[in-house]
Amino acid sequence: MDETQLLLLLEKDINSGFRQLIKMYSQTIYWHVRKIVYSHADADDITQNVFIKVFQNLQGFKRNSSLKTWIYKIATHESLNFINSAAQKKNIRNEELVILLSSQLKDDNFFDGDEIQYKLQQAIAKLPEKQRIVFNMKYFDNIKYEDMSEILETSVGALKSSYYHATKKVEQFLLANIEK
Template sequence: MDDKELLFLIKENKNKGFKYLVEKYSKSIYWHIRKIVLDHNNADDVTQNVFIKVFLNLDFFKGDSSLKTWIYKIATNESINFLNSAAQKKNVNSEELAIQLSSQLEDDSYFEGEEIQLKLQQAIAMLPEKQRIVFNMKYFDDLKYEEISEILNTSVGALKSSYHHATKKIEEFLLNSIEK
């Protein structure tokens, strides 16, 4: 079912349409959030909050963007808000919190990765928040720059620059960790 059909179904039967929306987007949204907040339990909580917000605001969706980018925008904002709130509670900034969370990935029973994947996640955690989010959206979520631009309200040129800087920093981190 494409998004136009889904939106039509939601107008006809909000509960049934929303059920299909969750089925269609829950996995990709969970993983998008998980790459930002890093922890499974936190990602689960934020994902639930996202879909609650989506449900409550479906009547206000104007279609100026695609349904997918609208949901990703909500998910990104909720993830950032979660990190900022968690960082504030721990009296650190969001970058320091991301580094703390990435160091706990080895002990996370939901993290299924080899050492190189762990190193990659640690490298990504070292990035400034915007670069981290742009890298994840482009590299892992395979979103187009135009979609990311709508989600983050940033120009395509700025996104390309952020992605380039992120890849260089990740490459440098990985090379340095291999040399050790």
């Protein structure tokens, strides 16, 4: 089912359409959120909140962007709000929290990566927030810059620059931290 068919189904039968929407996007959104918050339990909770917000606001979806882009935007905002709130509760900066969360990946039963994947996640966690999100969206999710521009509300040029700088920093970190 493509997005146009899904939108028609949502108009015709919101319950059936929403079940299909969740089927189509839940895994993608979970992994997008997970790359921002690192923890499986938190990503699972946030993903549920994202779909609750999507359901509550579906009537207000203006179709200025794709449905997927709109859901990604909600998921990104929910994830960043979670990071902000969790950092405030711990009385630390967001950047410190992200590094702390990434360092706990090895203890997460849902992380099945090897040492190189763990180091990659550490490198990504050290990036500034915007670069970290842009890197994840481009490198892992292969999201087009135009869609990212809508999600993150910034210019394509700024996104390309952020991705370029992020890849250089990740490369430097990995070269310095992976045994040869």
